[in-house]
Amino acid sequence: MTDLMKVTLTKDAPAAHWGKADVTFSNDLATIHLQGDDELRQIQQAARKLRSQGLSTIALEGELWNVDSQWAFSLGFTTAKSEPEIRWTGDDSAQIELQNRLESAGFARHLINETPENLAPVKLAILAAHWLSEIGGDKVTYRIIEGQELLEQKWVGIHAVGRGSERPPAMLELDYNPLGEDAPVSVALVGKGITFDSGGYSIKASEGMLGMKCDMGGASTVTAALGLAMKQGLNKRVKLFLCCAENLISGHAYKLGDILTYKNGVTVEVVNTDAEGRLVLADGLQAASATGAELIIDAATLTGAAVMAVGTNYNAIFSPSSDVLAMAQAKAAEVGERVWPLPLDPWHREMCPSAYADTANSRPMKGGGAGGASNAAGFLWHFVSPDVKWLHMDLASAFADSPNALWAAGGTTHGMLTIAGLLQD
Known part of the structure; x- marks a missing residue:
């Protein structure tokens, strides 16, 4: 042999x-x-x-x-x-496509599987920006906003979640523009980049915290998807926003009962510091809305409720638009990935009430209560422009805590092909 x-x-x-x-x-x-x-x-x-x-x-x-x-x-x-x-x-085209997929997925997997000590928030932003710049050359420009500058620019969610760590939080703003300076933005991507999630003062149990290096799976997935689409010849202007932070406990950490006032004026009471992903995505979604993009796609390892609803072989998707959901389902089926829509109605925006602010970031009960994944999507809806098409992907299938019949332990990159395909369409 x-x-x-x-x-x-x-x-x-x-x-x-x-x-x-x-x-x-x-x-x-x-x-x-x-x-x-x-x-x-x-x-x-x-x-x-x-x-x-x-x-x-x-x-x-x-x-x-x-x-x-x-x-x-x-x-x-x-x-x-x-x-x-x-x-x-x-043939050659098939082999080139497969190699491009493998390189893009490999980049994402490396980030997801990296130890939390080796992947600080700013480093995540830098690695993503450098990798995309290597692919796109002078078609890619970017800036990284970190630490106190986030607060100065009113990105209060990323700053609040990340301020408990000695390593500063950051937002990556990246522009891929193959069409010229004044080209309209076709798609804006937003990724949750929590490089480690202790739960904050709503601290996780050890067994729930062990795999939380994967909590930047959304950031790595949208970055890999954009990189793959660029390798495939993407000829649209796309902006990428990564919301990067470590959710740790210290004397500087944000607390239960804090109220955040976002750039769009929405006030949010913190009732669970472990519902941090939606707080950082709120900044990214506002930044994405400001680009005037026709379509916003955000991806995040956001809720355990999505895992309970669709299992670990599907990603849950949400949108106010049935057309957007159908488009995502069709694209996922075309590339051999699995997505499943969960409910998102206007009243989901009101499912996390607060006596002190416009909304709370969750409900003060285990797992956020019934319908937790939909309630999280409803929270995010507060920060999306009303006239834009929006797809929220809750990555229930982004990470395998232990090996199983389909996946080795670690990052799966499930969702990368769907998002890359949506970029091309």
Whole structure:
């Protein structure tokens, strides 16, 4: 047997002596037997099995492979410790597309899986800006607003959440403009970049805090999506806003009962310091609205309620517009990702009432109470211009706390292809 394992697909059942096995072997050839309707899921699961057997280098062979099936294989074959070594099959355009996906997802996974000590808020902003600048060259400009300057510019949410840390919070404002100086902004992207979330004074239990290096999954996902779209030849002006902070406890940390007055005049009572993501996104959504973009997409590992609602194989999506939801669902299906819409009605804006401010950032009960994911989306709606199309993506599937049949432990980048596709459309 050679060092390079070849993997092929077949729709034939395995020989009888293999029983119901979905992967069989013959010398240096592994065969994945496709059965049933969800072939991409079967391929990803088979890739996980091959990886768990110690294989590290794979060549995909045979006529049944296409871009989507090869990508599904790569998702199952990837681990947090190393990028997969995969020899793609197909024509040059297919192989270039797959390599672009792998590089973009690899960048996002590296950020998500990085230790909190090594990824401070400003560093997250710098790494994202530098990576996109390497791809876009002089079409990319950016600035990073950090620390006290955030407060001076009235980005009160990012500043409040991040002020408890010795490492300053930051907002990345990045402009990708391939069309010229006065081109209109087509899409604005907003990402939650909480590099570590202790919960603040509403402190998490240890088991809930352990994976909170993933709480910047939204920032890494929208950055990777923009980078991938740029690699694919994106010819639209897009602005990116990353809302970066560490949510820690100290004498400087924000507290329960504090009231924040946002740039648009909305006042917010803090009733849960662990509902911090929506506080930083509120700044990013206002900045995005100010660009005049036709479409705003925000992505965040925002609520446990979304995980409870759709599980860890879907991302939850919200929008006041049924057309936007349908567009997102169609694009996700096209690229082999899974999204599911949850309710967002005008009355969700009022589901976090406060006796002291226009709204609270949650409800003072465990998990924010019933409908927590929709209530969080309703809170965000306060900070989106009424005349803009808006998609909120709650990334229930961005991170695997432990290995499972589909994913190795760590960042999944599930959602990157959907957002990149929406940028292209």
